[in-house]
Amino acid sequence: MGKVEKYGSYVRKVGYLDIRQKIEMPRLKKGIRGGVQEVKGSVEVFVYHSKNKVAGPFKSHKLAIEEAEKLVERNFRYNKFNKK
Numbered sequence: 291m292g293k294v295e296k297y298g299s300y301v302r303k304v305g306y307l308d309i310r311q312k313i314e315m316p317r318l319k320k321g322i323r324g325g326v327q328e329v330k331g332s333v334e335v336f337v338y339h340s341k342n343k344v345a346g347p348f349k350s351h352k353l354a355i356e357e358a359e360k361l362v363e364r365n366f367r368y369n370k371f372n373k374k
Contacts, residue, residue: 311333
């Protein structure tokens with residue numbers, strides 16, 4: 291599993307944080323009785339500090355960028371020892 295599949299596609303950098311998106315394309319799914327259903331696609335946008343997810347999912351890039359700017363202003367750093 292590569293970085294793109296695991297974390298999503300790179301969109302842009304805000305300070306030291308990365309904005310990444312996962313895109314799921316619409317597809318057709320076979321039902322139990324042979325019927326065909328269409329599964330809708332979706333886009334999820336996340337804020338990452340290196341390989342660690344900091345915020346998200348967001349529905350748009352603008353919301354994710356605003357949240358990343360707030361985190362950069364607060365000088366937020368991911369600390370793996372603060373996990374609960």
